[in-house]
Amino acid sequence: MKRFQVFAIIILTGAMLLVASCFWPKDNIVVGERIIRFIPKEEILDFKVKDNTQNVDSVIAMLESRAYGINEKAIRRNSILDESVFSESDYFVNPKSDGGGTALDNFFRYLQKSDSSLIRIGHFGDSQIEGDRITSLLRIMFQDKFGGSGVGYVPLDDVTSPVSYTRSSSPNWVRYTVFHNRSAKGLYCPGGTVFRYRFATPESTRDSIGSNGDTIKIKVPACSYSNATVFLKLFRGYSVAKLWYGKATEPAELKVYNSKTNELLAEVVLDSDDPFNVMKLPLKSNPVTLKFVFTGPSPEIYGLSFDPVVGVQFDNYGLRGHSGDGLLTISSDLLKAELIKLNDKLVILQFGGNVTPYVKNEASLNNIKNSYDRLYQHFRKAMPDASVLVIGVNDVARSVGGTYASYPMVSRIRDAQKEVALKNGCAFFDLYQLMGGENSVLAWNKKGWASRDGHYSDKGREIVVNELYLAIMGEYNKFLIHGTTAGK
Template identity: 35%
Template structure:
């Protein structure tokens, strides 16, 4: 018979041993697949959820812009002119390689010359899911257009699979197929005819149609459904005014279609509520930009394709004739290292044809979950992308936006991933080596442990995935970036 006293001693011994193990156990262990294994620890018993995160209390006040109404009457932030006399803390300022603080002057010269040149100056905002749905870009575009003129949303895809774009509604035929240079759909053996959007679209005018089998037949095969080939009369995509868009988003003056049509002519109908225009897209083996004026105030525009063979389509641009426009180019799941997969000659011709004078690259959140001790490999890969972009767009200024803060839960509190600053530093080194400017979004947010402050703000500035910004947070980021750029522009103007 076991005595109660011995049982109690055994329990105390096991409890003491477990306490010692838990005391020395780390809060988490990083796994090879990029995930982490979380542990309960003794320390967590004494922790409170009141951890002091980064103080961002003055951030919104410092960067609160004027209020402007959207086309649906909703209030969204507008913009105010930033003066050189404005004080801007060093953490918000754009950084340059030593002795080379004129890297953005090419872009600035074109902005300054718009009243006389009457040109459309294009900027391209590449990024990952952080900018998806025109987040950050839409607000930034609106600020630039208010300051320098212009309208329209710029280059857009022919599909919006997520349906979360705030500036334009995109509906399209199910026949469309998008071939990407990034993400899980990337195939090495596919033709690498990726254009400026990192992808291209095509479709088939035929499809497999299922018909019922003969249910009365004795043969089991005859009772099975059959597939027959049928021809689609046309394939379409429709652009419509979005209720949450800025007023300038829907005031474009022309549409540009970027395509190559190597096999057979295609008839293109442009249908609006008021008129229909039919255009023949001739056979061409060279990338082409077709442009058509769009009269009146835009509400809806449908593109209908008719023919026997699909062209390769790289995107459609809804632009003004003059001013500035910023294209939203999200590469979902990308680390920003896929540009070298693209067709260099095609990329160069489209940058030139669209008059691209400014390129923004904003990546990093897909690198963060894979925690290692050295990111020199990422620095080399990212530098290769910047080097390529410098070669294909030699007249464009390039700005790298560093990775934003990103948190994971350790015990009962959230803390910055241990590699965020290493990734930020790798991006900055690559930018400086390639002769590009750099803006430190991580520092601008508040640095270490700033993401929880954005998540717990009232109203929230970031989502509870502790990675992505809310619409309000995205507007705040765009305001910080815009003011940083205008600070540099005023220095350029007053030099």
């Protein structure tokens, strides 16, 4: 389609809408029990965005004035801490458990062993965390305090550019997720992805832009491949590189090179019968620029990880557009086996933004509530001796008649998440309250901390992570003093 045609269609459509608004009945049109409304012409012609953020100013001022970070010299992991170091968070609930402790006590017990073992934390979410956003900041803060290195889990391909490394994958990788392009075998890593490579790709077409600016179709010829490759450049050093893969029907081979010098660092055979394997790669050295070459029939490849020997590691499992329910397609037995093999002791579940536009009444809210109830149960069942932390939905805005305002059910979604989280023995961090409640995302947008659809900027992520970190450390501080965090 020509550019002038697109422009003409836009102008014509706008004119038709304006004419329709001039003649639309003020009382709207009633069809049975339904009311058909139309935007009045006054709102169409009012190009000013109205301010709905008056009640959030005090929250913004508090967040700006707070001194982030803590004095590490005054704090030692295995010593009794001064209760004045951390104030109790208004946004964090760590409920009592049936055994007399609290939801996070199991995690805290393992955290005390981080100087002799590797403790993993899985961060599950949607586009708010994709590409290692938010997770990378938590990783840095926890590793600074409890030890550790590396960037954790690295998928072999993705739809976004990560912040902790760069990646280039050959075109013959196929990505399956619990949300899009599901695997027929139903086998996924804990985060809901799995990869396979193929040796031939069929002819296809893709969109491109012609020399005159018009959209055109380009034919992509069929290709054949002798191997599948992944190039990585990591932004943090590591001690151990690992390959996560599934059952191999026939042996496959992996060679790892230093991509700068082309030195062969390791050569391994993938031939395990187990559905989930974590193979330590025997690298001669640990460069941050790496090339991985796979040959032979493809097993399920779940990804790579770059870790310390001991300390803390955060794995980012972000899936764009996902609401979390897809993770229920991973069988309880497989999920449990994976989390045990990885030694996950805390799972953080951060979903909600993608369901917000679709929750419009009590019935849809109840469906979402039941979905999250099942999701939280799913992880609690898979890791009964560990902990689960739920991060609630953040504020999200929409355009309404010449202004922007929060979706009307955001607070109700938050309430539902909090209710079922506490019911299932999970800790809860209230992002909606932290931001300031209704219409707070508009104030965050003015400050450059978030977009109106709720996605945080670099500064916004820094604020959220600092509040979350201080809240968790406040509970950990009480655990060290009292032997339990006493719960709220």
